[in-house]
Amino acid sequence: MIPSLYLPSPRARTLRDNPNHLEKTPSPQVFPTHNLKRLLQMLSGIPKPHVLDLGRLSGPNIEWLIQRGFKVYVDDRVTSLKPVPPSPTSPKSGKKKPPPAPLEPLDYDPAFFHAILCWDLFDYLVVKQAQELGADIARILKPKGLFLAFFNFNHSSPPPPLRYRILRADQLEYEPLSLDPIPRRIYENREIQELFSGFDTINSCFLKNQMREVLVQGRSG
Amino acid sequence: MGQTAIIGQSIQIKGELTGNEDLTIDGTVEGNIELKQNNLTIGPNGNIKADINAKTVTITGKVEGNVTADEKVEIRETGNLRGNIAAPRVVIADGAFFKGSVEMEKKSDLAKEKQHRDEKTDSRPELLAAKS
Numbered sequence: 190m191i192p193s194l195y196l197p198s199p200r201a202r203t204l205r206d207n208p209n210h211l212e213k214t215p216s217p218q219v220f221p222t223h224n225l226k227r228l229l230q231m232l233s234g235i236p237k238p239h240v241l242d243l244g245r246l247s248g249p250n251i252e253w254l255i256q257r258g259f260k261v262y263v264d265d266r267v268t269s270l271k272p273v274p275p276s277p278t279s280p281k282s283g284k285k286k287p288p289p290a291p292l293e294p295l296d297y298d299p300a301f302f303h304a305i306l307c308w309d310l311f312d313y314l315v316v317k318q319a320q321e322l323g324a325d326i327a328r329i330l331k332p333k334g335l336f337l338a339f340f341n342f343n344h345s346s347p348p349p350p351l352r353y354r355i356l357r358a359d360q361l362e363y364e365p366l367s368l369d370p371i372p373r374r375i376y377e378n379r380e381i382q383e384l385f386s387g388f389d390t391i392n393s394c395f396l397k398n399q400m401r402e403v404l405v406q407g408r409s410g
Numbered sequence: 411m412g413q414t415a416i417i418g419q420s421i422q423i424k425g426e427l428t429g430n431e432d433l434t435i436d437g438t439v440e441g442n443i444e445l446k447q448n449n450l451t452i453g454p455n456g457n458i459k460a461d462i463n464a465k466t467v468t469i470t471g472k473v474e475g476n477v478t479a480d481e482k483v484e485i486r487e488t489g490n491l492r493g494n495i496a497a498p499r500v501v502i503a504d505g506a507f508f509k510g511s512v513e514m515e516k517k518s519d520l521a522k523e524k525q526h527r528d529e530k531t532d533s534r535p536e537l538l539a540a541k542s
Contacts, residue, residue, distance in 0.1 A: 237513075248485075248502030255500060255514040262511045352504070 215349065217364040219356065223394050224404035226359040228304055228335050229257075231391075235303055241295075241329070243267075244308030245352045245366075253355045262302070264295070266322075267350075270313050270371050292318050297329045305330060307338040308353050309400075311384070312373045323384050332409040336388065340376050343399035347373055363398075419455045427460075436471070446480070454488055467497075469506075478515075 232238045239260050242250065246265040254261045292314070305326055311319050326336055341347050350371065354362040376384075381393075381403060388405035395401050414432040417423065421437035428444045435443075436453035443450065443462045450464040456471030466482045469489035477483050479497040487505040496515040502508055 246502065246504070246506065246508060248500075248504060248506070251502055251512055252500060255512055258514075260511060260513050263508050265507075265509070268507075 215365045217354075217362050218398075219360060219362050220396060220398050220400075221359055222361045222402060223359070224337055224392055224402040225355065225361065227392060227404055228337055229358050231335060232259075232303055238303035239301060241297070241302045241305045243295075243310050244306055245350075247352055247354055250353075250355050262297075266292070267308075267310055267313060269293075292321055292325075295322075295325045295329055299328050300331045300334075301329050302334055303331055304335040304337070307336065309339045309341060309351065311338055311376070312341050313371050315374070316380070319384060323387075327387050327407060330407040332407055334407045335391070336405050336407070338403050338405075340381060340401040340403065341373060341399065342375060342395070342401055344375060347375070419453075452489070461493075476510075 232240075237258055237260050239262065240254060241262040241264060242254075243264055243266045245267045246263060251261050251263060307326075311322070314322060330336060339353075348363065348365070350366045350368045352364040352366055354364060356362055381401070385403065385405045388407055391404040391406050393401060393403045414434060415429065417433065417435045417437045417439070419436045423437070423439045423441070425441045426444070427433075427439060427441065430445075430447060432449040432451075433445055434451040434453055435456045435458065437455070438457045440459045443458070443460050443464070445464040447465055449466045449468070450462060451468045452458055452471045452473055454470045456473075458471070458473040459475060460473075461475045462473070462477045463479075465480045466484070467477050467479045468484045468486065469477075469491055470486045471488070472490040474492045476493045477491065477495050477497070479495075481497070482499040482501065483495050483497040484501040485491055485503060485506040485508055487503040489503070490507040492509050494510045495512045498514060500512050500514070
């Protein structure tokens with residue numbers, strides 16, 4: 190199946206990042222999060238849990254987490270994704286697009302992390318990359334370790350690139366960013382199920398902002 | 411008022427850097443940096459491949475190595491750090507690059523860790539001697 194791709198509009202920029210930008214820009218919005226709260230609750234009995242954040246770097250999130258006793262590992266995989274240039278050949282030429290470069294593997298010991306925060310990283314990956322990342326996450330997650338991911342389901346008006354800031358355990362700010370567009374993919378439910386077939390689903394919920402929050406847990410042994 | 415020493419853009423140092431005054435590095439340093447009682451600033455042109463131990467560390471240039479501070483580590487927007495941070499307070503600006511781990515260490519924890527490291531270093535020759 191050909192995944193739907195979305196190129197965010199160039200006007201999706203924030204005044205915070207680009208104060209000289211005159212066009213109308215979306216402002217940050219606050220949304221509830223059920224699964225982050227659940228993840229934090231499930232880790233509450235573990236002394237100094239190791240948490241890996243693969244999303245866009247957010248200093249306040251790191252501070253928020255370390256103040257609550259986490260050891261936080263930061264490996265921003267969203268910023269390193271390159272915007273995809275438009276194909277130089279027309280679709281009628283019949284030439285196949287080159288496959289995307291494989292993702293750099295997650296260079297961590299097996300069964301190391303109690304939890305991994307992916308935010309919406311998967312939305313920016315093609316199927317093969319997403320499968321590779323899913324397998325890599327399963328490798329470095331401890332048995333019963335937790336894994337949080339978001340998926341956009343808004344076909345009509347998908348969000349621009351976002352940074353997620355933790356305001357409270359149950360509340361996130363979605364900050365639109367002034368960035369070059371990276372194609373954003375919209376998954377089918379079946380694809381998400383397949384992606385996490387090696388995990389147990391703790392909770393998968395669909396928010397009013399048309400984001401799906403998925404919290405899964407690695408299997409023991 | 412404390413003095414601030416400056417290592418300029420064209421200076422390259424290899425080895426151990428220690429001192430008792432605040433320091434700004436805008437050049438290249440490879441090795442180890444120990445400024446336990448003082449503040450260290452890595453300027454925008456600074457390029458460091460070293461483990462750092464200082465009272466506070468502010469990064470606006472590039473650092474590869476582990477950073478330990480008694481009070482605070484700050485990575486500003488232009489800063490780039492590949493390494494682990496241990497400090498009671500950590501501030502990372504949006505737009506900065508950081509890859510590594512962050513652990514909030516209280517001063518007492520850092521002192522214990524340092525003592526443990528020193529003991530290990532002190533005992534190393536004996537271990538080697540015992541082996542030989």
